[in-house]
Amino acid sequence: MRVLLVEDDEQIASGVQSALKRKAYQVDWVSDGKQALNAALDNHFDLIVLDLGLPGMDGIEVLSQLRRKHNQTPVIIVSARDSTQNRIEGLNCGADDYLVKPFDLDELFARIYAIERRVGGSASNMLVLGDLSLDLSGQLAYFKGQELQLQRREFSLLKKLVENPRQVFSREQLEESLYGWTSDVGSNTIDVYVHSIRKKTYPEVIKTIRGVGYRIDPAFVLPS
Numbered sequence: 001m002r003v004l005l006v007e008d009d010e011q012i013a014s015g016v017q018s019a020l021k022r023k024a025y026q027v028d029w030v031s032d033g034k035q036a037l038n039a040a041l042d043n044h045f046d047l048i049v050l051d052l053g054l055p056g057m058d059g060i061e062v063l064s065q066l067r068r069k070h071n072q073t074p075v076i077i078v079s080a081r082d083s084t085q086n087r088i089e090g091l092n093c094g095a096d097d098y099l100v101k102p103f104d105l106d107e108l109f110a111r112i113y114a115i116e117r118r119v120g121g122s123a124s125n126m127l128v129l130g131d132l133s134l135d136l137s138g139q140l141a142y143f144k145g146q147e148l149q150l151q152r153r154e155f156s157l158l159k160k161l162v163e164n165p166r167q168v169f170s171r172e173q174l175e176e177s178l179y180g181w182t183s184d185v186g187s188n189t190i191d192v193y194v195h196s197i198r199k200k201t202y203p204e205v206i207k208t209i210r211g212v213g214y215r216i217d218p219a220f221v222l223p224s
């Protein structure tokens with residue numbers, strides 16, 4: 001899951017960023033409202049964590065413009081503006097949730113999981129597809145009930161594929177979802193992770209679509 005973190009307070013940003021990374025989220029951080037708007041419009045994010053008091057453009061304006069442009073990325077506002085009126089305004093502008101600063105990181109994660117469940121159409125933190133189940137809060141994956149020893153990025157890759165079981169992803173899309181903009185990714189990194197996940201489960205769990213990319217085993221989603 002790729003998160004756009006919009007926060008001009010460096011201390012908060014670095015705390016949230018490392019907490020998200022520890023939970024295997026890919027984070028891109030911007031500190032300015034205009035940059036945030038451009039980043040959100042030009043890239044695919046699964047979630048935006050949005051501060052309101054920002055240089056360049058207020059967070060409410062960023063959110064309003066995104067929604068006017070039909071961008072539906074889930075948004076959690078995280079702001080020191082704590083009045084009921086502020087919260088109503090934020091939610092009415094299209095935020096999915098509103099968290100008042102100072103906040104507990106565990107509460108932020110609980111709200112993120114709630115959004116992931118909504119997006120995934122599931123009522124629990126378990127994402128289940130065929131013989132695979134992923135525990136989103138514990139970052140654990142199971143195959144036929146057996147826990148898989150996955151590295152953090154292997155888990156993220158598998159999660160991306162399981163969340164979108166009908167979609168074929170190019171290597172570039174998968175790299176972007178795992179690494180964001182900044183990192184220098186080795187050219188066969190994704191193939192290495194795919195190989196490793198196959199070894200830990202079975203070869204066809206991730207199918208190679210020639211010339212296009214990868215998808216999760218279609219047997220999980222297509223009637224046989």
Ligand code: CA
Pocket residue numbers: 007008009051052053054
């Ligand atoms: Ca701020």
